[in-house]
Amino acid sequence: MLPRLRSALPWVLFAAVIVLVGATGGPFLMTVGMVTALSIILSSGMNVAMGYGGLLNLGIGAFYGLGAYGTAILSLHFQASFWVILVAVVVVAAVTAVVLGLPILRTRGLYFAIATLAIGVIGTDVANNWVEVTQGPIGLAGIERPDLLGWDLSDLQPMYFFAAVVAFLAVGVVAFFARSRYGQVLVAVREDEQLAQSFGYRTLAFKVGGFALSSVIAAVAGIVYAYAIQYVSPTPFSFLTGSFQAFVVVAVGGGGTVWGPVVAAVLLVGVPDLLDFSPTTNQFIYAVALLVVVVALRGGVVPALRRLARRAAPPRPPVAAGTGQGRSREVPGQRVPAGGPPTA
Amino acid sequence: MQELINGIVQGSVFALVATGLLLIFSIVRVPHFAHGESVMIGGMVTTTLVTQAHLPLVLALVLGAVSGLVLGLLMCAGLYWPLRHYPEVSVLAASLAVVLLIETVATLIWGADPRVTPTDLSGALPLASAQVQWDRVILVAAALVFVTATWAYVHHTPRGRAMRAMALNRTAALLMGIPVRRYWLIAFAIGSGLAGAAGALYSLSFGVSATMGSQITLNAFIVIVFAGVGSIFGAFGGGLLLGIVQSFGGSYISAGYQEMFGFVVMVVILIVKPQGLFGAAKTA
Numbered sequence: 001m002l003p004r005l006r007s008a009l010p011w012v013l014f015a016a017v018i019v020l021v022g023a024t025g026g027p028f029l030m031t032v033g034m035v036t037a038l039s040i041i042l043s044s045g046m047n048v049a050m051g052y053g054g055l056l057n058l059g060i061g062a063f064y065g066l067g068a069y070g071t072a073i074l075s076l077h078f079q080a081s082f083w084v085i086l087v088a089v090v091v092v093a094a095v096t097a098v099v100l101g102l103p104i105l106r107t108r109g110l111y112f113a114i115a116t117l118a119i120g121v122i123g124t125d126v127a128n129n130w131v132e133v134t135q136g137p138i139g140l141a142g143i144e145r146p147d148l149l150g151w152d153l154s155d156l157q158p159m160y161f162f163a164a165v166v167a168f169l170a171v172g173v174v175a176f177f178a179r180s181r182y183g184q185v186l187v188a189v190r191e192d193e194q195l196a197q198s199f200g201y202r203t204l205a206f207k208v209g210g211f212a213l214s215s216v217i218a219a220v221a222g223i224v225y226a227y228a229i230q231y232v233s234p235t236p237f238s239f240l241t242g243s244f245q246a247f248v249v250v251a252v253g254g255g256g257t258v259w260g261p262v263v264a265a266v267l268l269v270g271v272p273d274l275l276d277f278s279p280t281t282n283q284f285i286y287a288v289a290l291l292v293v294v295v296a297l298r299g300g301v302v303p304a305l306r307r308l309a310r311r312a313a314p315p316r317p318p319v320a321a322g323t324g325q326g327r328s329r330e331v332p333g334q335r336v337p338a339g340g341p342p343t344a
Numbered sequence: 345m346q347e348l349i350n351g352i353v354q355g356s357v358f359a360l361v362a363t364g365l366l367l368i369f370s371i372v373r374v375p376h377f378a379h380g381e382s383v384m385i386g387g388m389v390t391t392t393l394v395t396q397a398h399l400p401l402v403l404a405l406v407l408g409a410v411s412g413l414v415l416g417l418l419m420c421a422g423l424y425w426p427l428r429h430y431p432e433v434s435v436l437a438a439s440l441a442v443v444l445l446i447e448t449v450a451t452l453i454w455g456a457d458p459r460v461t462p463t464d465l466s467g468a469l470p471l472a473s474a475q476v477q478w479d480r481v482i483l484v485a486a487a488l489v490f491v492t493a494t495w496a497y498v499h500h501t502p503r504g505r506a507m508r509a510m511a512l513n514r515t516a517a518l519l520m521g522i523p524v525r526r527y528w529l530i531a532f533a534i535g536s537g538l539a540g541a542a543g544a545l546y547s548l549s550f551g552v553s554a555t556m557g558s559q560i561t562l563n564a565f566i567v568i569v570f571a572g573v574g575s576i577f578g579a580f581g582g583g584l585l586l587g588i589v590q591s592f593g594g595s596y597i598s599a600g601y602q603e604m605f606g607f608v609v610m611v612v613i614l615i616v617k618p619q620g621l622f623g624a625a626k627t628a
Contacts (some may be wrong), residue, residue, distance in 0.1 A: 118610060125603060290438070298430070
């Protein structure tokens with residue numbers, strides 16, 4: 001019974017924090033919560049590709065922007081309902097990811113990172129220059145929040161809860177994916193593609209699938225963004241503020257762990273927002289946090305905490321914490337998928 | 345014609361930067377995303393020395409190049425060497441973090457506006473139907489000289505041979521007694537020196553700004569993907585090609601999408617020929 005409880009604990013905690021902030025927090029706290037929820041969704045999407053797939057997707061901001069601009073355009077010009085927008089954005093993002101993924105995923109490692117970086121830059125260029133549709137740098141304003149089956153999102157509190165629920169679901173999707181057969185095979189491909197191939201898996205299909213899921217989650221983050229902020233412009237989806245931020249959050253929290261991005265999003269997005277730092281200070285925090293985590297913690301906050309917990313409680317069977325990339329060095333011969341054992 | 349010349353001028357900057365990055369990337373094999381910061385520092389130091397310390401131009405150019413070189417050495421000794429056993433993604437993350445730090449600090453020092461180094465050079469070289477300002481002629485000539493010198497060093501000296509050996513097979517090179525750390529430093533010194541020189545020369549003709557580094561790095565990586573991790577002159581050709589593609593795309597299609605053309609060409613090349621245009625697989 002105890003392990004069951006342990007695995008439920010983070011979910012209960014997460015839900016409790018969401019409810020607590022929504023029930024007792026003022027407008028400021030709820031706004032911070034909303035922004036943190038956005039970061040959780042986006043980084044969870046990043047986590048699927050980068051953490052579980054080992055695919056450094058530095059162009060995820062383009063899909064984030066695709067979701068946001070798609071929502072803005074469909075709701076401003078076509079008065080489309082939330083559900084229509086959801087289906088349209090998910091389908092477009094998935095198709096785009098598969099079409100782009102097929103050629104790009106033939107490259108590896110750094111080349112893949114640069115190719116996806118290219119997608120991100122092209123996205124920003126299009127948003128800035130296709131003025132007839134995107135209004136260029138001026139952006140699209142006046143997006144109306146929807147009514148979901150009688151749940152009116154126009155006020156801050158329901159909007160906050162909506163963003164938080166989507167974040168909760170996004171983390172749930174990642175957890176489900178990590179435990180699924182598909183996710184496990186993707187981890188195997190990350191660890192040793194040739195070995196996975198020799199078992200008869202068509203590794204390209206798994207990589208494209210992981211890339212597509214990652215992109216779809218990012219696009220959903222974009223939908224929530226458009227409704228939450230009600231204004232869409234190119235800047236939030238550019239490399240530094242979009243893809244790089246998601247990359248930092250996943251790297252700091254620990255790629256290939258379900259809760260790493262959640263913890264890091266709270267630490268790196270929520271807390272600085274709460275303390276209301278200037279953008280320059282924020283950049284410093286990101287850069288220094290990233291350096292410290294990479295150099296000192298190797299693989300992120302959550303894996304480091306797990307190692308600590310393991311040391312504190314020696315009788316438990318050893319558990320290999322995935323580093324999110326490559327093989328785990330500490331425990332050779334024990335390559336447990338980075339999603340962790342069911343108790344994680 | 346003017347587009348072609350603009351493209352060549354812009355392209356020789358890319359070529360210089362990319363040659364340096366190629367040297368680092370093929371010998372040290374780290375994703376040196378802070379390479380463009382050497383370019384930025386080179387340009388910024390040159391302008392600052394000329395406009396504020398009133399140093400003679402040539403001295404300022406040399407000091408600018410040296411400051412780019414020093415930045416590269418610091419990165420190598422302080423970051424990449426200690427992290428040499430870390431997975432590539434961690435090194436990439438650390439490198440991106442340093443990019444962010446440098447750009448933030450540089451913006452605090454120099455502000456966000458682009459600056460140009462003032463020169464006494466005036467006039468232009470008439471070339472067919474176009475005019476080329478002298479500073480740009482110097483830029484292209486210097487790029488050619490530097491890249492040729494690098495090629496000669498890598499292909500015609502014992503040290504160059506050791507570096508090529510490291511690029512081919514690092515373990516074997518180590519077993520043959522090649523002092524790896526020393527050659528890492530040499531590779532970073534040459535590579536970052538080229539980047540610093542590119543930045544210093546660039547500041548004579550175009551504006552340099554505190555946040556230009558990441559874009560330059562990207563372009564340099566594109567050139568490497570274009571050309572394949574092959575030869576030094578391959579990188580040079582790739583750099584020129586990128587400059588020309590951007591220049592023609594910018595004038596004939598749309599200036600706003602200028603950065604995009606290089607990427608599009610890169611993706612097409614990746615699909616058609618994954619080893620790059622001049623990609624003799626895995627030699628340097």
